[in-house]
Amino acid sequence: MAGKGKKEKMMIRKTGAEAIVHMLERQGIRIVAGIPGGSNLPLYDALGKSSLIRHVLARHEQGAGFMAQGMARVTGKPAVCLATSGPGATNILTAIADAKLDSVPVICITGQVPSRMIGTDAFQEVDTYGMSIPITKHNFLVRSAAELLDVVPRAFRIASSGRPGPVLIDVPKDVQSETIEFDSWPEPGRADGAPAVDMDEVKRAAEMINEARRPILYLGGGIIASGAAAVSAHLAEKASLPVTMTLMALGALPHNHPLSIGMLGMHGARFTNMALEECDLLVVLGARFDDRATGKVAAFCPNAKIIHVDIDAGELHKIKTAHLGVTGDVKAVIDALLPLVAENGRAEWISRITALRTSYPLLMTGADDPRTPYGLVLAVARIVGEEAIIATDVGQHQMWTAQAYPFSRPQRWLTSGGLGTMGFGLPAAIGAALASPESTVVSFSGDGSLLMNIQELVTAVEEDVNVKVIVMDNHSLGLVHQQQELFYGNRIFAADFKAHVDFAAAAAAFGMKSYDLAATDDPEAILHQALTSHGPCLVHAHIDISEKVYPMVPPGAANKDMIGDENYDNTIA
Amino acid sequence: MTTQLPESGDSKNAAEKCTVLEVTVNNHPGVMSHVCGLFSRRAFNVEGILCMPIGDGDRSRIWLMVNEDERLDQMVKQIEKLEDVLGVNRHAAGHEVFARLEEFFRVQ
Known part of the structure; x- marks a missing residue:
C-alpha cells in the first residue's frame, strides 16, 4: 500500500497542452511565433503559464511560419510556430512549404477541431494532415495526449536529422485538454548522427579530383546546413578548385575569396556560367541541380564528369546522372576527402578563370550611386x-x-x-x-x-x-x-x-x-x-522600372545563352 | 482477399512490364496517403494496391503494382525516405499476390 502511494506521488500529471509546452521547454525552445484561435486555446492557456518561452504574436499565420524560419535559418536549430485550425492552418502552410523546399527545420503545431468532430465539416475544420503531407518532411495527427510524449521529441528528431525539413503536428482540441499521467519525461529529440562515410567512394572522388584538369566545386544549401563552409574552403584551397555557389549557399565562401566565382545560373555572372561550361569535373556538394541554377539541364556542364554528394539519397541521379554519387553528410565527406586530395596549384585553369572573370564580369552599373x-x-x-x-x-x-x-x-x-x-x-x-x-x-x-x-x-x-x-x-x-x-x-x-x-x-x-x-x-x-x-x-x-536584373538566362534556355551584360571585352575566345 | 501472403517468387502471370513493390510500413491512418501521394504528384499511375496489417498489427504491408518506368528508381528512393516506411522490396517480374486476385477483377 505504501509502495503504491509512493508510486502515485511520483507520477507526472499534465494536460496534453501542458505536456507540449514542457517538452518544448525541454527542447530548449525559448521563443515561439504564432496566433491563437478557437482550436488551440488550451495550448495557448498552457503557454501563457510558461516562464521560459516567449510568445511572439504574428499578425498573420504565414508571418508566424516565416518568423520560425528566420530563427531556424540563423541558428540551424528547429524553431516552432503555432496556428489554429482551418484558416490558421491554411495560412501557415505556405511558410511550411517554403521550409520544405529550402530544407529548414521548423516545427509547426496546429490546433484541430475536437476528435469527435473531425470529418464533419465543423467550424474552422480543414484536413490539415492531408494538406500538409506533400509539403512537410513528416506530419502527425495526434489521437491521444499520451501519443504526444512520443510525437513531440520525434518531430524534433525528424526535423533536424539528415536533410532538415519542416514537421507539422496537428493536435485536436480535446487532445490538448486531456489529462494524462506518466512517470517520466521523454528525452528531447536530437538529430541522428551522420551516416558512416564510405571510404571507397571517397577515394574514388579524390582520384577524380586529382585527375581533373578543370574542376569546379558547386556548393549548395547543404553546405550551410551541415556547417561545412570552413572545410569546403580548405578543400578548395588545397586543390585550387574554383567555387560556385547556389543562391542558398551564398556566404559559404567569402565573396572576395580568390577561388570564389560567385553564384551560378539564371542571374549568375557571365564568367561563372562560362567557367562551368568549360569544366571537366563538377563536384556537387549539398546542391540539387535546381533549374534556376542549371538552366537547360542537358546543356549544363556538357563536358564535365559529376561527383554528387548529398545526405538525401533521393537527390542523387534525380536531375543529372552522376558519375559518382555519394550519400552522406557533406561535412563528414569533405573531412574524409581532404587528406586524400593532392595539393595542386592548377595554374593553367586558374589563369583561365581569371581571364574569364576579367573579360566577362558582372557589370554592376551605378555601383557608386545609392539611388540605383x-x-x-x-x-x-x-x-x-x-x-x-x-x-x-x-x-x-x-x-x-x-x-x-x-x-x-x-x-x-x-x-x-x-x-x-x-x-x-x-x-x-x-x-x-x-x-x-x-x-x-x-x-x-x-x-x-x-x-x-x-x-x-x-x-x-x-x-x-x-x-x-x-x-x-x-x-x-x-x-x-x-x-x-x-x-x-x-x-x-x-x-x-x-x-x-x-x-x-x-x-x-x-x-x-x-x-x-x-x-x-x-x-x-x-x-x-x-x-x-x-x-x-x-x-x-x-527604383526606376527600366532597371533590370542582368545577365539573365531566359527560362528554359541553356546557361550559355545569357542575355544582358554584353558590354564585355571579347578579346578572349 | 488472400490473408496468407506468399513468401516471395515471381509469377509468370503478372502483367507485362509491371513491377510489384512490397512496402512494409507502420500501421496507422495516413500512411497510405503518404505512399500514394508520392505517385500521384508525379503523375505516376499505380495499377494495383493491396494493404493488410501484418504481425501483431503494428505494421502493414502495402503491395503496389506499378509500371516499369525510368522514374521508378527515383520513386523507390522517395518512398524509402518516408518516416513510416520500414522497407521496400522490388519484384521486377511481378508477384503472384496480384495474380491470385485476378478472379475478383473479371468483368462479368
Whole structure:
C-alpha cells in the first residue's frame, strides 16, 4: 500500500497542452511565433503559464511560419510556430512549404477541431494532415495526449536529422485538454548522427579530383546546413578548385575569396556560367541541380564528369546522372576527402578563370550611386558590416542583392530559394532578429513583396526588433515586368501598380520609424542614420522600372545563352 | 482477399512490364496517403494496391503494382525516405499476390 502511494506521488500529471509546452521547454525552445484561435486555446492557456518561452504574436499565420524560419535559418536549430485550425492552418502552410523546399527545420503545431468532430465539416475544420503531407518532411495527427510524449521529441528528431525539413503536428482540441499521467519525461529529440562515410567512394572522388584538369566545386544549401563552409574552403584551397555557389549557399565562401566565382545560373555572372561550361569535373556538394541554377539541364556542364554528394539519397541521379554519387553528410565527406586530395596549384585553369572573370564580369552599373539597385545594396553593406544578417523578399531586389552583396559568412543570408515566396523577407528578418538580438538584420524588399506581409511591421514594432526594411519601390512586380518586356513582346499586363503606396507613411502608421530616400540629397547619410540606430525602421527607396536584373538566362534556355551584360571585352575566345 | 501472403517468387502471370513493390510500413491512418501521394504528384499511375496489417498489427504491408518506368528508381528512393516506411522490396517480374486476385477483377 505504501509502495503504491509512493508510486502515485511520483507520477507526472499534465494536460496534453501542458505536456507540449514542457517538452518544448525541454527542447530548449525559448521563443515561439504564432496566433491563437478557437482550436488551440488550451495550448495557448498552457503557454501563457510558461516562464521560459516567449510568445511572439504574428499578425498573420504565414508571418508566424516565416518568423520560425528566420530563427531556424540563423541558428540551424528547429524553431516552432503555432496556428489554429482551418484558416490558421491554411495560412501557415505556405511558410511550411517554403521550409520544405529550402530544407529548414521548423516545427509547426496546429490546433484541430475536437476528435469527435473531425470529418464533419465543423467550424474552422480543414484536413490539415492531408494538406500538409506533400509539403512537410513528416506530419502527425495526434489521437491521444499520451501519443504526444512520443510525437513531440520525434518531430524534433525528424526535423533536424539528415536533410532538415519542416514537421507539422496537428493536435485536436480535446487532445490538448486531456489529462494524462506518466512517470517520466521523454528525452528531447536530437538529430541522428551522420551516416558512416564510405571510404571507397571517397577515394574514388579524390582520384577524380586529382585527375581533373578543370574542376569546379558547386556548393549548395547543404553546405550551410551541415556547417561545412570552413572545410569546403580548405578543400578548395588545397586543390585550387574554383567555387560556385547556389543562391542558398551564398556566404559559404567569402565573396572576395580568390577561388570564389560567385553564384551560378539564371542571374549568375557571365564568367561563372562560362567557367562551368568549360569544366571537366563538377563536384556537387549539398546542391540539387535546381533549374534556376542549371538552366537547360542537358546543356549544363556538357563536358564535365559529376561527383554528387548529398545526405538525401533521393537527390542523387534525380536531375543529372552522376558519375559518382555519394550519400552522406557533406561535412563528414569533405573531412574524409581532404587528406586524400593532392595539393595542386592548377595554374593553367586558374589563369583561365581569371581571364574569364576579367573579360566577362558582372557589370554592376551605378555601383557608386545609392539611388540605383546595386548602389543601394552596396551602400547598405558598407554601413552594416560583415556581422549583419541579410534577408530578402522575392523578385528583382532579391537577385540584385544576391549578385552584389558582399557575403562573407554562412547563416547570415535568408532568402526564399526553392519556393520563391514573396512576403518571406520581413517576418523571416523578425525571426532572425529574435534569435540573434545583437545583430542588425536588414530585409531588402520590393513594393510587391512587402505588401504581401506588410502587417508584420507592427509585430516588429511591438517586439522592438532590430530589423531594417529597405523597400526598393518601382511601382511594379519588377521581375514579372522584366519578363513581359523581354519575352512577351513588351505587353506589360497586371505587373504595374497604378496606385502607389507611400511606404514611409505606412510604416509610420504602424508606429515604425521611417525614411524616404527621395526626400534627401544625401541618401548615404540617411541610410547611415537608419541602419546604425537600434530598433526597427523602414527606408523607402525609389527604383526606376527600366532597371533590370542582368545577365539573365531566359527560362528554359541553356546557361550559355545569357542575355544582358554584353558590354564585355571579347578579346578572349 | 488472400490473408496468407506468399513468401516471395515471381509469377509468370503478372502483367507485362509491371513491377510489384512490397512496402512494409507502420500501421496507422495516413500512411497510405503518404505512399500514394508520392505517385500521384508525379503523375505516376499505380495499377494495383493491396494493404493488410501484418504481425501483431503494428505494421502493414502495402503491395503496389506499378509500371516499369525510368522514374521508378527515383520513386523507390522517395518512398524509402518516408518516416513510416520500414522497407521496400522490388519484384521486377511481378508477384503472384496480384495474380491470385485476378478472379475478383473479371468483368462479368
